[in-house]
Amino acid sequence: MQGTVTPPHPPPASDPVRAIELRDLLGWLRQRLTGEHTVRACVLLVEPVGNGDVLLLLGEADHASGSNDPPRIKARLDAAGLDRLRAERGDDFDPGTLVNRTVVLVLRTGLRRRFGRGAGVQAKVIALLSIGESPVEAVLDRETTLRRLRTERLPFGPGTWVEPEDPQRIAIVVSEFGDARRDIEHQLQDLEAAGLLRIDRVWAHFEGPSAERSLTDALVRVAALYAEHGLAATILARGGGPVGGFAPLSAHAVAQAATAEKVPNMIVGLGHAGTSRTALDEVAARCEPTPTAAAALVRDLVQRTGVRASGALLAYDAAVQEELEAAGRIALARAVKAFDEALQSLIAEAEQQLRSLDREMEQSLLAIAACAAEPRGPAAASTVLKVDPSPGPMGDAFSAEAPTLVIAADTGRVIAAASEARASDRILLQFRDGMVSARIEPRPHNHR
Numbered sequence: 001m002q003g004t005v006t007p008p009h010p011p012p013a014s015d016p017v018r019a020i021e022l023r024d025l026l027g028w029l030r031q032r033l034t035g036e037h038t039v040r041a042c043v044l045l046v047e048p049v050g051n052g053d054v055l056l057l058l059g060e061a062d063h064a065s066g067s068n069d070p071p072r073i074k075a076r077l078d079a080a081g082l083d084r085l086r087a088e089r090g091d092d093f094d095p096g097t098l099v100n101r102t103v104v105l106v107l108r109t110g111l112r113r114r115f116g117r118g119a120g121v122q123a124k125v126i127a128l129l130s131i132g133e134s135p136v137e138a139v140l141d142r143e144t145t146l147r148r149l150r151t152e153r154l155p156f157g158p159g160t161w162v163e164p165e166d167p168q169r170i171a172i173v174v175s176e177f178g179d180a181r182r183d184i185e186h187q188l189q190d191l192e193a194a195g196l197l198r199i200d201r202v203w204a205h206f207e208g209p210s211a212e213r214s215l216t217d218a219l220v221r222v223a224a225l226y227a228e229h230g231l232a233a234t235i236l237a238r239g240g241g242p243v244g245g246f247a248p249l250s251a252h253a254v255a256q257a258a259t260a261e262k263v264p265n266m267i268v269g270l271g272h273a274g275t276s277r278t279a280l281d282e283v284a285a286r287c288e289p290t291p292t293a294a295a296a297l298v299r300d301l302v303q304r305t306g307v308r309a310s311g312a313l314l315a316y317d318a319a320v321q322e323e324l325e326a327a328g329r330i331a332l333a334r335a336v337k338a339f340d341e342a343l344q345s346l347i348a349e350a351e352q353q354l355r356s357l358d359r360e361m362e363q364s365l366l367a368i369a370a371c372a373a374e375p376r377g378p379a380a381a382s383t384v385l386k387v388d389p390s391p392g393p394m395g396d397a398f399s400a401e402a403p404t405l406v407i408a409a410d411t412g413r414v415i416a417a418a419s420e421a422r423a424s425d426r427i428l429l430q431f432r433d434g435m436v437s438a439r440i441e442p443r444p445h446n447h448r
Contacts, residue, residue, distance in 0.1 A: 020040070036126060038104065051078075054082065073121070081125055104129040141251075149252075155261055166305050168232065173235070187298075216257050232301070236267070268287050269292070409427055
C-alpha cells in the first residue's frame, strides 16, 4: 500500500488528538489485528444490515497517494452503539447523514474467520468523536469554473444533449480498478458481447495530485475518438468518496475539456450523494446520480433503438404487403379486363358466323321449298348439266351470269365445288332473277 506508515505502537484510543489516518491503521493491522484505534476517515457508504445494525464503508479522509485503488474498510455500528449516539447527539440522529463526511471514530478490530474464504479483518464502531462539514471551498471552485466557461462562451449543460437514434459506440472514462468500472460494465456487458455496442475504455485518476491532469488527458483522448469514430455518448463516472476527492471535477481545465464542442453528449455519473455538485455535473449534457444510473441511460438508448428498428421493420413489411396486394389487384383487374375483351370478341365472331349460317340455311330452305313445289312428272322442266371431269377457269362473263347458289335438291346441302357434285343428282340453281331445277350428267369424252 503506497504512502503507508506503520507506527511501532498504536496510539491510545482515549487520545482523540492523536488520531491516525486509515492507511496507517491498515498498515498496523498487518502486524496486529486485535485492538482499539482512533481513526480519521471518510464515510463512503451507510448500509442497514438488519437487527438495527448499520454497516459503514470507510475510506481515506484525504487521498493524497494518487492510487487508483485507495484503501477501504467496513465497520459495523450495532443497535446499542446507535442508541448511544442518539443519546449523545439527539434522537433524530441519522447515520445516513455521515455519507461523504469526514469523521473521527474509535474502532475495535479483530480477526474474523470466513467459511471458505480465509481470515479477514472485522471492525466495530465504539464511539463517534467528531463529524466534519462540507467545505465551502468546493462550492466556490465550482462557481468560479462555471463563470469562466460562460465568459468563454463555451456550450455546456443539459441544453446540449442530442439523443442518438442508433448508439453503436461509446466511451467511458473511469478508474481502471474502481467500482464505477464494474458497475458500468455490469449494465452494458451483454450489449457489448452481442455486438450491439462498442465501448472504448479510457482510464483516469480521480483523486490525488495527478487527478486534474489525468482527467484532462483522458477527455482529450475521448475528443479524438469522437472526431475519428463519431461516438454516440461518453460516460464519466466514479464512486463515492470524501468531499475533497471531488475537487478535480470542478477544475477549470477538466470542465473546459468536457464542454459540448469537444465531448458531445457527456453523461456524468458521480456517486457523491450528500455533497455539493461539481462543475462537471453542470457541464455534462446529462447528469446521473451514480455510475449505474449513467450506464442504465445508455442501455435504455440502445433498447429504444431496437424498439424503433422493430417498429420500422414491421411498417416496412406492412408497406411491402400492401404494395404486393395493390399490384396483385391491378394485375387481376387487367387480366379480368383482357378476358372480358377476348370473350366479347369471341361472342361477336360467333354471332357473325351464326348470322352467316342463318342466311345460308334460310336460302337452302327456300330452295328446298321451291323444289318441293315443282311438279314431279314427265312434263316437269329439267335441265341437264354435263360435268367436265377437269373443268378449267371460268371467264368474267360466265362468272357474271353464273348461279349464286347450287343446292342438292334431295338434301338441301349447298354444293360449293364441282368435285362435290355427283352424277344423276338433282340440283337447284339459284340465280339473281330466280331458281331452276337441273340434273347432273357426266360429260361424254370423244375417243379417237
